[in-house]
Amino acid sequence: MKTIFRASLLSALVGIAGLAAASTSMAADVKWPTRPVQVVVIANPGGDTDFNARTMAKYFNQITGKSMVVTNIAGGGGTLAAEQVKGAAADGNTILFTHPGQLIVNEVAGLTEDSYEIFDVACIAGVDKSTVFVASKQSGVTSMQDLIAKSKAEPGSITYGTEMGSFSHVQGLMLEKLTDTKLKMVDGGTVSDRVVGMLGGRLDLGAITYGSVQDYVSGGQMVALGQPNEERNPLLGEVPTLKEQGLDITMDKPYVVAFPKGTDPAIVKKMADVMKQITEIPEYAEELKKFKQPVAYYGTEEAKAILAKTREDFMQFKDELRQAKN
Template sequence: MRRFTTTLAIAATLFASSTAFAQSDAQSGSDTDWPTRPINVIIGASPGGDTDFNARTFAQYFEQVTGQSMVVTNTPGGGATIATSAVRDADPDGYTILFGHTGHLIVAEVSGLADYGLDAFEICCVPAVDQGAVIVTSSASGIESVEDLVSQTKESPDSVIYGTELGGYSHLQGLMLQNQTEAQMRLVDTGSAAEKIAALLGGRIQVAGIAYGAVQDYVEGGQMNVIGQPNDARNPLIGDIPTFAEQDIDFVMTNPYIIAFPKGTDQAIVDKMGEIAEEISEIPEYAEALEQGFKQPVSFMPRDEAVTRLNEIRDRYMDYRDELQASR
């Protein structure tokens, strides 16, 4: 009798939970009760970086909105192809998603690291846009401006080393900076953002593209200089730093984050995730967390707008395909 009573209690709890989800879906106009269990979120980056921060911050508010958790799994390596392949090949049941950015889903294709791209996934939305990236130099290099960078490389070709991850997003940053300024730098594979910072401080490289939040203390302490931000308009959260466009340099490279599902995932699930992501973007505490974490303004693009924007970025990056692939 006791076992029967316990079973009834569990059944009643499950029924109440499913009823609550159904009521929520009815109010939002969705016809799916997803999610009913934790979501596996795969990211192609190590813990502690900007992608990891964005994914985990989003996961925190996803649970607040839906009552279901997100389990973030860091799967770095291979230019994020290990992570993207895992999601591409996963069961399209709505419980495995990719939280990545253009470096993972566009640059990897352009550079030849992956033989697939955006079309291999169900793109849901752009839940955030990284506008905190800056180009920094070590103070020891004597490079305090774009003019200094160009003149130093003209006086001594290849003497200025740009630290990057060959075949990845920061490599493309270096190529675009170099092409638009005519500064002939030597691009060297130095690894992650933490490794770039160590290399800048140690004098092994002179220039790198890094999130401002990761180098702010060194800039304020005088060990590093910021020569520009590659945004189309100033990000006011990173201080009085001019864009490259303000310096008459056509170097704009914002980095949208992307939520994507395996191909074949029910469109109702994809749509509902988009609705949830938009709701999260309207939570003041979420915006405050992004600002404090990586000096990132809150932003959101629904599916159609996201796909259009991402394909525009892909078309532009394809101009650098041969240079990226030559480095491999």
């Protein structure tokens, strides 16, 4: 029986290797890009998603000799941008730059019936590992253990600022579930709005990119409780992971590059290859440090697996997200 299994496994691996080689050959042969490529970003200019898209576009031009034209289409939780790309010609000249907040949260929350599977996913171009759970000084919360103790003693006494039905909302729901606590979820608006709300004492807690609160943590107006990463992001200084504090919580936000369904697989593969080359450029890594972000990359099949697992993890919060959206 073991001999049959090994033979089958070897045959499968040979088959996969052959497919990979054929795919690489196809990508090398395809004539793409032949003109400027439009990348549609689901967020307004200036934020982390836009920054990652524009940095990708800069080095895409350096590698391919063709430009990437960044178009920002915010609104509808990212559905407006997704609809534009979904309806575009599948000729490789229109790309969606997005993240699970649009691709998966909207599906789970019932905002759209579409899922990431309506696109041809090329790769994960980067992963935001800069988020920290941070508490305001006025909240009196000084550590993650303190937060858990206060929340259990008085359920709902800690106000968590979020954008209801968004990725940060899922982060709060995950924290509740894995700590067996109850937070008071409040729609605090955008990241900048939530920072102001915490400084003013209206919000106690948030999951916010470290770069947006670093000065306030250094100044004592806020306390960084922990980063929800598998391992410490060294760009966040001495902020411990939640896992170091006994909480098995990781909440990465990957940036996804996808094409309209039906795009030539050779083009999809070539885009994935170009992005991998971009991540190997030292100057690219230096630029990402502006947003406290290390270099990360996942190819097509790995990206699909990550998105499938993310959807599975998020689906447990379907009822809460759908209630928040209504």
